[in-house]
Amino acid sequence: MSELVELSSPYLLFLGDARDDLAAKTAAGVHHWRPRQCLGQVRLPGCAADLKLTDMTPAEAARQGARTMLIGTANSGGVIADNWLPSIVEALEAGLDVASGLHERLDQIPTLMAVSARTGRRLIDVRHPKGKLKTGTGRKRSGKRLLTVGTDCSVGKMYTSLALEAALREKGCKADFRATGQTGIMIVGRGISVDAVVADFISGAAEALSPDNDADHWDVVEGQGSLHHPAFAGVSLGLLHGSQPDALVICHEPTRRHMRGLTDVPLPSLEATIEANLSAARLTNPNVRVLGFAVNTSKLEEAAARSMLDDLEKRFRMPASDPVRFSVAALAARLLAEF
């Protein structure tokens, strides 16, 4: 059994009764980054989200070749709603696996367990690693690795990583996004939710996630948390050590005044973020360098955003961009030229 969660594609996206587009953001992310993997959508009565995919039943999707129905919506409790169960049962009976990134586990709901056992189709809870992990070794692996790190949680590491994968592939470079959280796993169909592994195995999970590869291949590893977040720094450090990155991208949200969820803890400076990450990363890769900055400027006017990014480029002499508002082209170009 692989250490990694692996999903079969193509997908049917279950939007359920999402009350708005934001509630279906997992499905939207999968559709945005992997449109050709998405055959259709399932919307229940009252659903206010719409990805403009063909509405279809699980049976229709199966006939068109779908392999997995992704639960692409969320509610505040992270639970599997009772009115979703008929669709999930129908998907299993139509021959699809069903995957979810929610907190409540599909594979602990008796009705679903029974149908899964009868049909042989899988219930995949991507947030809950199942494979047998090993502890980390720090052994140098072949191939190259980039890790997105951040001043805080939720500052755009996943988006930046996916954008870099796309930009590198567009330039003909071998590159793979390596997912470390549930949404990323749903998008690319494989990965490990590193914050959900047993603590002893954080760096071992990161090692399993980006194995030996071609010398000119880049793994773009999705970062998690922040070395300066009092709740999650352990995960960030294990991921940093296990990823043994050659290149770091520093992700940041410049208007944030305190660490996510902790009003008493100020954000670290960019200098402190760079120093802490480089210093720790050198344990498993002495040649690690910072590639540049990915800044979420969505709360700034465009002129202010451009000015801020220019200042960063001058101050640190490396590329700085907003991957959503502008692009990661300068980061990708520098990576290929100098790393």
Added chain:
Amino acid sequence: MSELVELSSPYLLFLGDARDDLAAKTAAGVHHWRPRQCLGQVRLPGCAADLKLTDMTPAEAARQGARTMLIGTANSGGVIADNWLPSIVEALEAGLDVASGLHERLDQIPTLMAVSARTGRRLIDVRHPKGKLKTGTGRKRSGKRLLTVGTDCSVGKMYTSLALEAALREKGCKADFRATGQTGIMIVGRGISVDAVVADFISGAAEALSPDNDADHWDVVEGQGSLHHPAFAGVSLGLLHGSQPDALVICHEPTRRHMRGLTDVPLPSLEATIEANLSAARLTNPNVRVLGFAVNTSKLEEAAARSMLDDLEKRFRMPASDPVRFSVAALAARLLAEF
């Protein structure tokens, strides 16, 4: 339900068929640090270990007031041997809980599960946390905390912490050892195996382990791993952040040439160990300081050991001792005088 594992004392120590004293080192540790909690020992035919406690059956121990039988022996696989089961069943039926720090879980062995359910006695796998943990907050707690950290794993953090607890108590200071690994939990009867919690909860577990306390109370928190160990640094960092220590003791084994289990990874210098730990610890306690060194000199002649400790004291201007060979008196004295 508490986040912590909690054992009821006094104890009956199960030595099983330990092939030598080393195989019964968990029982020996409990007996060394908590002799008055140990009512007797159980030795099976062929047992080569002997703690010089009264040999007794679980029923006899129960009559004398024992509350828990501790599995105090280990074998190479970390499994519950079949020939131990009759004693464990007998203990449950005599009214004792049974606790184990082994890898294989008592509470997943059908025979034992059935007897536990019937008798209402607990099967406690101290390596496997069961309580509901929260993520860390970094909030400053009342009371004072010391954390033992190290250049590597297995350099004496548990022993040093227990010795400091004893030395502080002897001086009339309120102090509690806080166990973070299975042996420590068996010794003091409560704690959390922090390397076994889900990664998101490492610092939260450390926070739960040393809650608010009297202003003059010291928690002496058992460290784990090393910030410089590629496999376990994530655990060490989460524990450091969650413990928010006022004082650090640097534990070290001076003859070790590489990190435990990883022949390619050299040991960090003491300076690098201090810098990495202080720098990271300041996130949750800006006033953190290093108290001194606890050095395992067992592989040095006594004169060489004394000379090495003297050199350390001069170089760093703080106490350095071997807690086993000499004592932790100088560390405890400085803690009370200057922290």
